Amino acid sequence: MHEKIIEVHNLIKKFGDFEANKNLSFDVYRGEIFGFLGANGAGKTTAIKILCGLLKPTSGEVRVAGIDINKNPEEVKKRIGYMSQMFSLYNDLTVKENFRFYGGVYGLSKKEIKERTQFFLGKLKMQDYENMLLKNIPLGWKQKLAFSVASIHKPEIIFLDEPTGGVDPITRRQFWEMIYEASAAGTTIFVTTHYMDEAEYCERVSIMSEGEIKALDSPHNLKTEFGANNMNEVFLKIARNVE
Amino acid sequence: MWSFIKKEFLYIFRDYRTMIILFGMPLAQIILFGFAITNDINNAHIAVLDNSKDVVTREITRKLLSSHYFILDRNLKSNKDIKSAFKKGEIKQTIVFEQNFAKKLTSDKKANMQLILDASNPNTASILNAYTAGIVDTYIFQNLLQKGKIPMQINVQSKMLYNQELKSVYLFVPGIITVVLMLVSAMMTSITIVREKELGTMEALLVSPVKSSTIIIGKVVPYVVLSFINLIIILFLSVFIFGMPIRGSVLLLLAESLLFLIMSLSLGIFISTASKTQQQAMLLSMFGLMLPTILLSGFIFPIANMPVALQILSDFMPGKWFIIIIKNIMLKGIGFSYFWKETVIILAMTVLFAGLSMKRFNIRLSE
Numbered sequence: 376m377h378e379k380i381i382e383v384h385n386l387i388k389k390f391g392d393f394e395a396n397k398n399l400s401f402d403v404y405r406g407e408i409f410g411f412l413g414a415n416g417a418g419k420t421t422a423i424k425i426l427c428g429l430l431k432p433t434s435g436e437v438r439v440a441g442i443d444i445n446k447n448p449e450e451v452k453k454r455i456g457y458m459s460q461m462f463s464l465y466n467d468l469t470v471k472e473n474f475r476f477y478g479g480v481y482g483l484s485k486k487e488i489k490e491r492t493q494f495f496l497g498k499l500k501m502q503d504y505e506n507m508l509l510k511n512i513p514l515g516w517k518q519k520l521a522f523s524v525a526s527i528h529k530p531e532i533i534f535l536d537e538p539t540g541g542v543d544p545i546t547r548r549q550f551w552e553m554i555y556e557a558s559a560a561g562t563t564i565f566v567t568t569h570y571m572d573e574a575e576y577c578e579r580v581s582i583m584s585e586g587e588i589k590a591l592d593s594p595h596n597l598k599t600e601f602g603a604n605n606m607n608e609v610f611l612k613i614a615r616n617v618e
Numbered sequence: 619m620w621s622f623i624k625k626e627f628l629y630i631f632r633d634y635r636t637m638i639i640l641f642g643m644p645l646a647q648i649i650l651f652g653f654a655i656t657n658d659i660n661n662a663h664i665a666v667l668d669n670s671k672d673v674v675t676r677e678i679t680r681k682l683l684s685s686h687y688f689i690l691d692r693n694l695k696s697n698k699d700i701k702s703a704f705k706k707g708e709i710k711q712t713i714v715f716e717q718n719f720a721k722k723l724t725s726d727k728k729a730n731m732q733l734i735l736d737a738s739n740p741n742t743a744s745i746l747n748a749y750t751a752g753i754v755d756t757y758i759f760q761n762l763l764q765k766g767k768i769p770m771q772i773n774v775q776s777k778m779l780y781n782q783e784l785k786s787v788y789l790f791v792p793g794i795i796t797v798v799l800m801l802v803s804a805m806m807t808s809i810t811i812v813r814e815k816e817l818g819t820m821e822a823l824l825v826s827p828v829k830s831s832t833i834i835i836g837k838v839v840p841y842v843v844l845s846f847i848n849l850i851i852i853l854f855l856s857v858f859i860f861g862m863p864i865r866g867s868v869l870l871l872l873a874e875s876l877l878f879l880i881m882s883l884s885l886g887i888f889i890s891t892a893s894k895t896q897q898q899a900m901l902l903s904m905f906g907l908m909l910p911t912i913l914l915s916g917f918i919f920p921i922a923n924m925p926v927a928l929q930i931l932s933d934f935m936p937g938k939w940f941i942i943i944i945k946n947i948m949l950k951g952i953g954f955s956y957f958w959k960e961t962v963i964i965l966a967m968t969v970l971f972a973g974l975s976m977k978r979f980n981i982r983l984s985e
Binding site for chain 1 (some may be wrong): 620621624625628632816821822823825826828
């Protein structure tokens with residue numbers, strides 16, 4: 376049950392003199408929903424980019440899906456999925472073409488792409504819209520499509536970088552249902568968010584500030600530890616301590 | 619790789635704006651430059667004051683008018699009329715033959731005709747001047763010299779090599795090919811790459827196991843193909859509509875153009891690494907590439923007339939070298955041995971820009 380899928384030890388990332396990540400150490404377990412919180416500029420994005428193999432750490436050890444990110448970033452990339460707040464889909468392609476393209480990017484065969492596309496479209500009840508251009512599709516659906524496209528190659532971990540930015544609460548709720556489903560199927564979810572109510576949905580949460588992890592535990596334990604009613608208060612208390 | 623190319627083509631064909639820039643702009647440019655912005659002057663109104671009215675003056679006048687450059691607006695009766703003729707502004711040139719023109723020509727071997735030009739537009743005036751002098755020279759040469767008569771007057775003959783008729787289309791077509799190839803390829807590649815950045819899809823691709831070289835090549839190949847089609851359209855137009863010759867090897871012309879295309883594409887990638895938004899990429903390619911290419915490559919303004927500093931600067935314009943190559947192939951019809959140096963320069967620029975942009979592309983990833 377408690378198999379580690381992400382292991383980070385003493386991760387440091389410097390840009391010139393500026394230390395974006397100061398000695399980060401944490402583990403993420405297989406199948407859990409891990410919330411990665413922090414204010415803008417706290418170093419979240421840097422850390423997530425390192426985990427995805429987009430940035431090289433200055434020092435420290437990072438293993439994702441059991442692979443050393445320094446030694447074999449390409450192998451890591453095959454096993455992870457990624458969805459940013461911009462959704463990363465092509466507006467001038469149809470729904471089906473977006474699946475086909477990303478399937479091709481991850482080296483899936485034509486048959487696999489077809490199967491996976493039908494699977495997701497069926498799940499989203501979007502079979503009738505497969506030939507619609509993406510730009511004509513409402514934001515909430517786009518978001519679900521983006522999540523499906525990011526999981527087309529059955530990744531072990533999906534990184535979600537502020538996936539619910541600019542989306543209304545009902546759609547956000549539906550989106551989280553999708554996340555739960557994926558998690559129940561064994562996929563690890565690594566999610567960053569601004570919304571503290573979303574933090575409550577995570578199994579464990581880390582809160583970053585000024586390049587360091589200030590707290591890491593389940594939302595329940597964090598609330599008890601900081602004597603807070605909700606995650607928002609926890610977050611504010613940590614932010615105040617820093618000042 | 620194939621799925622990248624396919625996606626890019628789909629994207630180009632679905633976005634009508636891209637299609638307009640890609641195919642509309644070259645057409646518009648060649649038609650604009652070819653027809654409208656031409657240095658050739660047709661149908662200039664002239665007045666003639668013929669004080670002699672003999673066989674020779676009539677023949678010269680007839681020759682002038684039968685060229686399509688001049689239209690006889692009126693015949694003047696005396697010198698007094700000249701000023702008023704110009705004042706109305708329609709007449710660009712007045713030709714005055716002295717009295718006893720033909721007689722003098724036979725007896726003194728010399729006769730005078732005067733050209734009075736409206737020089738409020740100096741370019742027009744000097745071009746008309748040259749046209750008239752040219753026509754008179756031809757007349758003397760053909761009608762008098764060849765009839766075995768003694769030379770009437772020693773004329774300085776200037777012969778225009780390669781462009782006997784001084785057609786400005788000959789000058790413009792190589793320039794347009796250069797500008798269009800450069801602009802379309804550099805601007806379009808930089809815009810599409812930056813668009814992917816804006817969309818966030820570039821990030822998604824970088825997180826995928828696909829190599830960054832595959833991403834770039836997949837982006838660039840469709841534009842190579844389309845720009846090449848563009849090139850063929852332009853060549854077709856210039857040959858069949860403007861009568862531009864291709865005296866040298868067509869194959870060589872296409873090969874050199876392909877090289878120049880690839881150079882422009884790598885420039886485009888380079889621009890894309892330096893810009894954050896599509897507008898920025900567009901402005902950079904417009905002002906960073908198009909204007910210098912038009913102004914400094916010898917397309918419109920002769921490089922030899924520029925200040926030394928600008929002449930040196932023009933050496934860094936890839937367009938300059940490419941224009942030399944095209945002119946050599948199309949107008950002079952000479953072979954590769956005459957412009958291998960220019961080819962090497964473009965090749966070196968290609969390697970430089972491709973290398974730089976690859977490097978920058980990778981650095982950008984780690985920022």
